[in-house]
Structure formats: structure tokens, C-alpha cells
Amino acid sequence: MITGGSGFIGRRLAGRLLQRTDVERLTLFDVHPYRGTPFGDERVTEVSGDISDVATVGRLIDAGTTSVFHLGAVVSAGAEADFDLGMRVNLDGTRNVLEACRKLPAPPRLVFGSSEAVYGGNLPAVIDDDTPLYPQTSYGTQKACGELLISDYSRKGFVDGRSLRFPTIIVRPEPNLAASTFTSTIVREPLLGRTAACPVNENSVMTLMSVNRVVDSILLAHELDGSAFGTHRSLLLPAVSASVRDMIEAVRRAGGNEAAQRIVMQPDPMIQRIVDTWPRAISAARAEKLGFQADDDIDGIVATFVAEISHSRTALR
């Protein structure tokens, strides 16, 4: 079962899981019905509904469920704009998933998609495994609470959980409500031949991961024995640090000057202020010891996207 099963990551994770012959069935749950091409795989059930509804979640996580990938969430700017919606989906929804897991005859494996948004305040130059969590958004607060609950439910043996703190994941196929959405926009649009507005200055630094590498990480987290996580189930993932300048240069290398020139600086002080509070560098020793890896570099991340669009253009022909 995947929550957020219509989403950017959920969809790609589903595709990878369906390549495995030992996956007997896969439930894709999301508030939004998926609008793209369905998988056409009879193992898949697509369900749309509200994760904050106890009965819905209890029905979907049934006695045959062995693994839950809990990725569904109201993202940062969304949870900031509608506090109650964020609490309901991100906190109550996670509790519903945990309670449904707890009712199963054997504790299922649960991979929870958390976020670097759990960090905030006066951040050190490099975030590491022992950086304390002072989230400065409701989204980050709700993710941090989710992590704590997943560790505790795991300790109690109610679920076999693990939480991954994702960096910004690119390249999204379309904008979303996250303040980080521009990190996808400034790669996607120019390489598709369209102009893109960049709301932050060239020195702004983000921590990034390609969606393929995120799916690798989710699958690895799922495979690892719970005991590998030790006394708590939250894991900071490694990431590539890149400035906006680095990203523009990577677009230039992938798509030429023409592509790079489609990125137009259009400062947005609100977005700049948010981005300035983000982690700029990650040292994820614990995750690396467990086998998690960042992408090689920003060019590798851009290449993943180029391969994906070439593939989908070929498929459309």
C-alpha cells in the first residue's frame, strides 16, 4: 500500500514495485484520483479518499498488508496556508496509518516520507545525524511528530517503521504548493523549451535528490532489518548541495546556452526568506553506513530528468 499513490514519488515507487514478481497486490491511495495513464496491471487497486478518515484507512490496510509506504501529505506552503488541513492530513492521517498497522496480526514494515523541513532555527553549516529538530513550519512540525510516533510504535512492536528525511526532490513534472517547487521549475521548463522564473538569487543553496534516487532509498529502507536503525527510526538522507548558479550551469550543460537563457531571475522576497532558512549541506554518516547514497552531482540529477523526458517522448511517438 502506498499513500500519496497518485503523487510524483508514489507513482514512480509503484512502477518499481510492480517490476517485482513477489508483489501480489498494490493499493495506491491518494486524495486525488490519478489523471495519467494507469498501470494496466491487475495487481493494482487505485483508491481515492481521505487519509484523515479512520474507517477508510482501516479498510485499506487489511490483514494481508505487509508493507506500507506512507508518502501522502499536505506540503509545506499548503500546511502553512491551511493549518487545520495540515494537522488533519499530516498528523491525524499518520496516526490513522499507524493505528491501522497496529491492528494487523503481524507488524507491517512502514516507510514514512519525512523531510528536511524538520530542521530549522539557527542551523549549523552542515546538518548531521545529531542536529536537533526545531521545525519552523507546521509541515515540518507535523513530520517531526510523525517521526517520533513511528519510533515509538516501532519500539512497542506495533509496526516496523522507518522514517526518511528527504531533501528537495527534483525534477517534478508539474509545480506543487511547496516553496521548493522552483527547484524543479528551473530545470524542467528550460529543458522543455519554455521560460522559467527563478524567485531566488544565484547564491541560494539547496540540498537535492533525484526522484530515482529517492525511490532507491525508499526501497532500501524497506529492505533493511528494523534493528539496523538502532534506538530511533529516523534517518537523515544524504543529498547533493547545489546553488541556483550550479543548477543553471547544469541546465546549460544539458540543454545548451539557449536552455540556460530561458531561466529568468524574478526575485520573490518571501520565497528567498524561506530558502535562506534551509539546510545548505548534509553529512549523513548513519545513512551512508546503511548503504544510502546521494546522486553523484547536479548533472546526474538533471540527466535523470533528460532520460525521463526522452523516454516519454519516444513512448508517445
Added chain:
Amino acid sequence: MITGGSGFIGRRLAGRLLQRTDVERLTLFDVHPYRGTPFGDERVTEVSGDISDVATVGRLIDAGTTSVFHLGAVVSAGAEADFDLGMRVNLDGTRNVLEACRKLPAPPRLVFGSSEAVYGGNLPAVIDDDTPLYPQTSYGTQKACGELLISDYSRKGFVDGRSLRFPTIIVRPEPNLAASTFTSTIVREPLLGRTAACPVNENSVMTLMSVNRVVDSILLAHELDGSAFGTHRSLLLPAVSASVRDMIEAVRRAGGNEAAQRIVMQPDPMIQRIVDTWPRAISAARAEKLGFQADDDIDGIVATFVAEISHSRTALR
């Protein structure tokens, strides 16, 4: 309004608040009706009820409420034994308090009684302001979530909150369900002329605070401007570190050899295991800068208790 208003700390806090002429009314809310002597002060309303009931909490935190002291909780061993009760009281109850505060015309000041139980895992020799939270009990998990929510509700302007991480508070007048209850027992019982079983060895170290000093801390936290807390509203309090040996010697100094000999070592491996995971020393620079102080030493803490029992004996004559 005080939640946990029948409790050890709540009762003493109420007594101190009632000394102030600017306190117009005081609601003492608790699941247990208070069984001792009432305050006999017409400003006081005592209410017993369930904090996990939204309507009850909403009724008590009404438009005239300017300050909430949220101390009520199911303690460590209690929340470990009954997981659902802990979640309901410690997490849902805190959310009910926050939501009731949010509905008021102006955000009230909220002091939340958190705990060093938010720490755990591989602890450093000295806990400080940047030690990350890896709680190893459901109680600690629920307190950590409460702290995160209080910071976020404060950031949003829904409440003007502050969370204090209490060390072990002694001397309780009677045992409770906390694993730490022996720290009170081995002072209280011998000084009252009764024998006391000590379940952990003499080298076990605890971090302690007298109840008077805790009440001082709560009142100071209430007085401080919210901006003094910076980007997050949680504060580690300073504490006195003392071994069981130190405590026995303090009892000897206060009550003589006769008293010290009433402490009988009666090892309990389960309690020993829990105590071995606790913080052994605190460096609370942030709190000290704001004016919070630990007791002078273990003798000072014992003296507080001796003064209290002498006073109540005098009162009874």
C-alpha cells in the same frame, strides 16, 4: 487554569498563584478530585473531568482565560502500561488545550510541563540545549510531540506557549506510577520514621529539582516575554545531579544515622535498567541565561522537604 490541578506540582503552584492579588480566578482541573484540604479561597473552582474530551476543555478555557499551566499527564510507567490512555491524555489532551487556547480572542500564555524523558538513546555525558530528542518511552514521545506543537502554535500566534523540561521532582508526598518515584521515597519515608526500599544501586545518578524550585521555574517561564525563547519554545531546565549515595548521605545529615539506616537496598533490575538510561548531568545554559536556577545542592532539596513536614506538623497541632 491549571491542568493536573490536584497533583503534586499543580497544588503548590496554585498556592503560590493565590498569594497574588492580580489573580482574579483560578480553575484547577484534574481527572482526580482533590482529596486533601481545599484552599478555601473563593477565587478557586475545582473541576474534575477528562482532558481528552474536547468539550470539557473548551468549556474550562473560556474567553476570560489569560494563562494556562498544563501539567496534567499520565506519567512514564502509566503511559507505558496503557499506551492508548497515554496517547489520549498526553497527546490528544495537549491538542485539546492548544485548540481551546486558539479559540480565545487573545492568545493566552501557556506553560507546558515537559520532561527530561524526551531524551534517550545513546546520551552524551552531559545533556545540553542542543541534545537531540530520541525518547525511549511513550510518555517521552508524547511530551516531545507536545513541545513541537506548542512551538508551532506559538509561531502561528494561536497561543503564547513555553515548554519546560523538568528533571525528577522531589519530594513527592506519596508514590506515583513513575519509575522515578523511589527518588522521593528514599527521602520521604526515612525522614518520616519509616523504612524505604531503594530499587537501584548507590552509583545510580539522577537529575533532581525541589518542587519549590519547579514552581519558581513555572512562574518565571510564565512571566518571560515569548520573544525571550527565540525560534523554539522548549527549554531544558538546570538540575542538581545526585547519586543514590549522595541522597542517602543527605538524609543522614538531615535526620541522622537512624534515618539513613531506614533505607534498605532492594534491587529491582527493571527499575535499574530504566534509571541507567536517564540523563546524569545537565548543562542548561539557555535557561540559566533567562534566569532559571537549579537548587543549590541535594541538601537544599532535602531541607525544602524537612521544612514542609515541620510546617504541616506545626499546622496540625
